[in-house]
Ligand SMILES: O=C(O)CCC(=O)C(=O)O
């Protein structure tokens with residue numbers, strides 16, 4: 600297809616050059632555990648009796664402590680908006696590769712479109728996926744003939760932001776922190792969005808779809824299609840996140856782990872490459888302004904205090920030098 604990035608050409612040569620490239624699951628520590636499932640939380644209870652609201656808030660906080668990941672239903676983002684997002688996302692990735700890889704694709708800043716991992720320093724860092732990474736304020740620059748893509752994303756942002764705000768407020772409250780922290784530092788205009796596509800991969804046991812990583816946000820909200828492939832690390836096992844079209848996946852990001860002094864967990868996750876059917880997902884990253892200070896709410900702090908800008912700069916530096924993000928451990932005291 601003219602819209603597929605040149606994975607096969609690039610990766611075949613690289614894989615041939617690395618004959619003994621091992622399987623992505625060649626370590627005992629990376630067995631896939633099928634029986635465990637992340638919590639599924641019904642947010643409808645936030646609107647019911649005081650008792651039910653309290654119970655629901657406890658579940659959210661406990662899931663963030665124990666898992667760093669959970670799914671929510673009755674979240675207030677309509678099925679209609681989610682379906683429109685998936686439709687528009689499919690459409691935009693169907694643009695020919697030559698156009699997608701142009702510097703100013705969609706009039707977005709350069710590097711908004713990514714395929715594979717151009718920073719890979721070894722075969723284990725290949726990624727069989729393409730993505731469109733957007734800073735919400737940049738949506739306003741999107742060119743005219745992509746009006747429906749832009750308005751759909753704007754509709755999604757309008758409904759997903761209050762959900763993220765509700766969740767971070769609950770998580771803050773459960774730690775007994777009186778916070779207008781999020782109101783001061785975050786808004787939809789400080790957030791990011793990523794549309795992901797995982798094209799068919801002929802050697803899914805050798806190449807990963809999305810490398811293991813933790814998100815650099817406070818909180819991430821993901822919607823995946825019905826294919827599956829997202830997995831998170833728990834006690835040394837990879838746990839699959841079962842697709843649920845009604846649910847949104849919520850995961851804690853690095854910034855909340857730092858702010859909560861390690862109480863809430865930013866958990867490593869990855870995506871297995873799609874073998875038979877292409878896969879799509881979208882992620883909304885609830886993040887602060889670049890100059891926001893992230894500092895532990897408790898003492899003694901586990902991490903140095905840093906600004907979001909400093910955090911992002913460190914990631915960029917590590918990715919350029921080593922092919923991958925190092926993350927919060929860089930800021931350990
Ligand atoms: O594709 C997915 O399900 C998750 C993608 C992801 O982790 C990300 O975009 O940060």
Ligand SMILES: [Fe+2]
Nearest residue numbers: 812813814868
């Ligand atoms: Fe992620």
